[in-house]
Amino acid sequence: MADSIVNKKSVCIITGATKGLGKAITSNLAKELPKGSLFILLARSQDLLDRISSQVKENDGIESVSMPFDQSCADGETNKKMLQDALAKAGVAVSQYEQAILINNAGTLDHLDYSRNLDRLDVSTEYFKTNLSGCITLTATFLQVFRAPDVKTRVVVNISSLAAISPMKSWLLYCMAKAAREMMMKIVAAEEENTRTLNYAPGPLVTEMTTTASDKTQDPELRKWFTEQIEKKSLVECDDSAQKLIAILRKNTFENALHIDYYDEI
Ligand SMILES: NC(=O)c1ccc[n+]([C@@H]2O[C@H](COP(=O)([O-])OP(=O)(O)OC[C@H]3O[C@@H](n4cnc5c(N)ncnc54)[C@H](OP(=O)(O)O)[C@@H]3O)[C@@H](O)[C@H]2O)c1
Structure with a gap:
């Protein structure tokens, strides 16, 4: 039986920890x-x-630092300084942790009126900066900062x-960014050891x-589906x-880079 990921003393970075799913994953x-694990929580x-x-500190006794982070303009140097500042703020060294976890959760559904805007380069560029490029640069920095021999295993979700x-x-744009992020996980799995x-x-x-999806989706069937799910709770x-x-x-026991859905049996 594989060792549980959640049993290890970890430094765990979560993007978009302020609301919705990111907040729920954190708590x-x-x-x-x-105990002895550290959260580095990121959002704007x-x-x-x-x-x-x-x-998190009061209820669960887990050390936690919060760092301002804008995924739309997150380049490697800024990310590295931010992670180093977070570790310094917590007064810890990377080598104190058995495992490092990155949860790439932050995401947006902007530009749903794409049918009117998709011919504008700035629209797709801005969207991919937040939802793809920012996620790539943070993942790359994470893999550089948390590495063997200091940290034995890395987990990227x-x-x-x-x-x-x-x-x-x-x-x-949303579908394309999500598809590309899945491919990134496949490449990371192929290239990186102990990850x-x-x-x-x-x-x-x-x-x-989801409220945004129900208000602003241009496709009438998809918009109706979201509205109905909200009404039916x-x-x-x-x-x-x-x-x-x-x-x-x-x-x-999951295969690396597998797509697993909430509704799947595990
Ligand atoms: N909602 C759904 O039904 C659903 C379904 C499938 C997948 N997902 C995915 O689940 C993830 C979370 O979605 P959610 O529904 O919880 O979204 P949400 O409630 O809108 O929360 C989004 C989070 O991302 C952060 N964020 C947004 N733009 C950011 C930026 N530029 N830089 C840094 N952080 C940023 C926000 O924090 P700040 O505003 O403080 O920065 C917030 O914490 C997303 O990746 C989404 O695509 C959601």
């Missing part, structure tokens, strides 16, 4: 990881980050979507993103989806 994972809203960071593997009309990678599709969630709660992700990590 649920804090109850699983051993410093107040919300500080709040979740304090909750890409929060994906059904949209990565199934085309959704009028969501071209576990996972593409987790969290299901249709009760979050602000049949969306997945973020805590349930976070728990499913933790169950997958606990079991730790």
Whole structure:
């Protein structure tokens, strides 16, 4: 039986930890990881980050630092300084941790009016900066900063979507970014040693993103589907989806870079 990922003393970086799924992953994972683990929580809203960071410390006794991070302009040098500053703020060294985890959760559904805008280079460029390039540079920096012999194992979780593997009309940019992020996980799995990678599709969630989908999706069928799920209250709660992700990590038998959906049996 494989060693559980959640039993190891870890430094765990979570992007988009202020709201929705990222917040739920943070609070649920804090109850699983051993004491002595460290969270580095990233997003743009410093107040919300500080709040979740304090909750994790008070409720679960896990050390946590919050760092302002804008994925749309995250280059390698800035990321490296940010991670080093976070470790310095916590007063720790990389070598104190058995394992480093990166959860690439931050994402947006901007530009849903793409049918009017897709011929504009700035629209797709801005979208991919936030949802793809920023994710690539953070992952690259993570793999540089947390490496053997200091850290024995690395885990990179890409929060994906059904949209990565199934085309959704009028969501071209979102689908493309999610598909590309899944390929990134496959490449990382092929290139890097001692690294576990996972593409987790969290299901249709009760979050602000889903409200945006129901308000702004251009394709009438897809928009109606979201509106109906909200009305029927049949969306997945973020805590349930976070728990499913933790169950997958606990079991730790997934093939590297596999796409696993919330609804899949594990
Ligand atoms: N909602 C769904 O039904 C659903 C379904 C499948 C997959 N997903 C995926 O799950 C992930 C989380 O979605 P969610 O529904 O929880 O979204 P959400 O409620 O809108 O939260 C998005 C998070 O990303 C952060 N974020 C946004 N832009 C950012 C930027 N430029 N730099 C850094 N952080 C940024 C936000 O924090 P700040 O605003 O503070 O920066 C926030 O914490 C996304 O990758 C999404 O694609 C969602």
